[in-house]
Amino acid sequence: MTTKKFMFVNRKAPYGTVYALESLEVVLITAAFDQDVSLVFMDDGVYQLKKGQQTKGIEHKNFSPTYRALEGYDIEKLYVDRESMTARSLTEDDLLVPVTVLSRDQLTSLFEEQDVVLSF
Amino acid sequence: MKFGIMVNEGPYQHQxxxxxxxxxxxxxxxxxxxxxxxxYHDGVNNASRLTEPPQDDRNVVQRWSKLAEEHGVDLVVCVAAALRRGIKDENLAPGFRISGLGQLVEVGIQADRLVVFGD
Amino acid sequence: MLHIINKSSLERGSLDSCLELIGTGTLLLIEDAVYAATRGHASSGKLSEIAAKRNVFVLVPDCEARGVADRLIEGVKAVDYGGFVDLVAENPNCHSWL
Incomplete structure (x- = not known):
């Protein structure tokens, strides 16, 4: 089967809307199709990776452990926009998983080399 | 050129x-x-044949059905998103079918472009 | 790359984020995003600057629906739905900034 470069752009915070959760579902399926998968977290999307999510009080499923499981599906390209982290006073230590932090110029190149860019 | 389309929002609420x-x-x-x-997401509500818009408004669901009938466009509703929102085979409008997310990935692979419409 | 924006720049950050990353890409404003391309709008200066260097398009039916088709800033090009399709086809890839 053809291998394409799929990029998932996550720009929304978790729980307030369903997009972060349903994006993860597509990410896992895309990996199952042996595609080249990248995830980008920018704007409020960086909050998806915040450590210490406790969802009992809002009775939502806590899906944040899934980000740690991605490696097991060979999904290792996780990119975070540096400026979005800075604007939210977050550092890499605040995040659930190891990520590659990119500048805006690096992100521009990354966007341009993709075949399919999905955002929710 | 071959296009794939993704619709993330329901009818009437969003453009x-x-x-x-x-x-x-x-x-x-x-x-x-x-x-x-x-x-996908609330977009699955586009497939409900139970919708009844007022006479002077566009019929979003019927419009999609007609597109499928006249041009063979495959209208696929995500099964997990549909079940969450009460969209089932028994209330599916003509031309729509329920299937998995693999159908989205497949069209992403096969089509020349995948265009996303959402909120 | 074709960047598609559909939300008002005064409501969401998608236009600002996109402009940071646009590189050599092309910009298309649809739905509520078209207001940004109107004369005197708070985002119009930024858009004029981009339009001087890059291709910036607005979807005409959305401008007309909102009563702003006659006040678009200079340098912004108008397309209909067919033109939208052409833009997607001409560009190697596209991203909807939802």
Whole structure:
């Protein structure tokens, strides 16, 4: 089967809307199709990776452990926009998983080399 | 060229479904093929045959059904998103079918372009 | 790359984020995003600057629906749905900034 470069752009915070959760579902399926998968977290999307999510009080499923499981599906390209982290006073230590932090110029190149860019 | 389309929002609340529909019509008029429209999130509500808009409004659901009938566009509703929202085979409008997310990935692989419409 | 924006720049950050990353890409404003391309709008200066270097398009039916088709800033090009399709076809890839 053809291998394409799929990029998932996550720009929304978790729980307030369903997009972060349903994006993860597509990410896992895309990996199952042996595609080249990248995830980008920018704007409020960086909050998806915040450590210490406790969802009992809002009775939502806590899906944040899934980000740690991605490696097991060979999904290792996780990119975070540096400026979005800075604007939210977050550092890499605040995040659930190891990520590659990119500048805006690096992100521009990354966007341009993709075949399919999905955002929710 | 072969297009895949993704619709992430329901009818009437957001313009996304309208814009996606107009895009599909224009693509077909240009001689392109719309291989599949994949409905995800609240977009699955586009498939409910129980919708009854007022007479003087557009019928979003029927419009999609007609596109499928006349141009062979495959209208696929995400099963997990549909079940969460009460969309089932028994209330599915003509031309729609329920299937998995693999259908979205597949059209992403097979089509020349995948265009996303949402909020 | 074709960047598609559909939300008002005064409501969401998608236009600002996109402009940071646009590189050599092309910009298309649809739905509520078209207001940004109108004369005197708070985002119009930024858009004029981009339009001087890059291709910036607005979807005409959305401008007309909102009563702003007659006040678009200079340098912004108008397309209909067919033109939207052409832009997607001409560009190697596209991203909807939802």
């Amino acid at each position: 996304a479904s309208d814009t996606a529909y107009q895009f599909c019509r224009a693509a077909i008029a240009r001689g392109h093929t719309v291989q599949r429209v994949f409905f």
